[in-house]
Amino acid sequence: MHADRIPVADALYGEALELLHEHRAASVALLERHRGIGLDMAEALLQRIARETTAVRRLQSGLYLYTHGPIGEELAALHGFVQEVLAAIANDTVDVDQLRAAAGRFGLATRHQAAQTRLPERR
Structure with a gap:
């Protein structure tokens, strides 16, 4: 069986x-x-x-x-985001702003968001 x-x-x-x-x-x-x-x-x-x-x-x-734990949560977030990306590709509706929003919904920081939240450098 x-x-x-x-x-x-x-x-x-x-x-x-x-x-x-x-x-x-x-x-x-x-x-x-x-x-x-x-x-x-x-x-x-x-x-x-x-x-x-x-x-x-x-x-x-x-x-x-x-x-x-943390790795499982990150994998689940990545999985959800990838599903949205694949759906957008399949529907031929890829839009950068929508993908950035999807990344945010799944707790994934984009390079743009990371640059905005970067701490000032110490001298």
């Missing part, structure tokens, strides 16, 4: 998420070892956590990256 077709109980999901936060890591082996579950169930848990939270991201290699 494929991992994406295995139903995951909410209690097990919550326990797995707590475990990942405790170890600040995300791997199939970690879940197998600490929860006593099989490979397919561990993979299904990580897929669901990656789909429903920003705490875990699945890499192209198939491995998982724990991204909770």
Whole structure:
């Protein structure tokens, strides 16, 4: 059975998420070892956590990256911004001011904003 077709109980999901936060890591082996579950169930848990939270991201290699905290927040902001940029490109409506505004909505400083907020140099 494929991992994406295995139903995951909410209690097990919550326990797995707590475990990942405790170890600040995300791997199939970690879940197998600490929860006593099989490979397919561990993979299904990580897929669901990656789909429903920003705490875990699945890499192209198939491995998982724990991204909770500041890095997760930054990745989520970048993801949102990139989605807006791609939508603008697909609709052929790329506008610099709109993209700057989108960057601001996602908490990303543009070079223009960074130059305006730069502190004066000390002598």
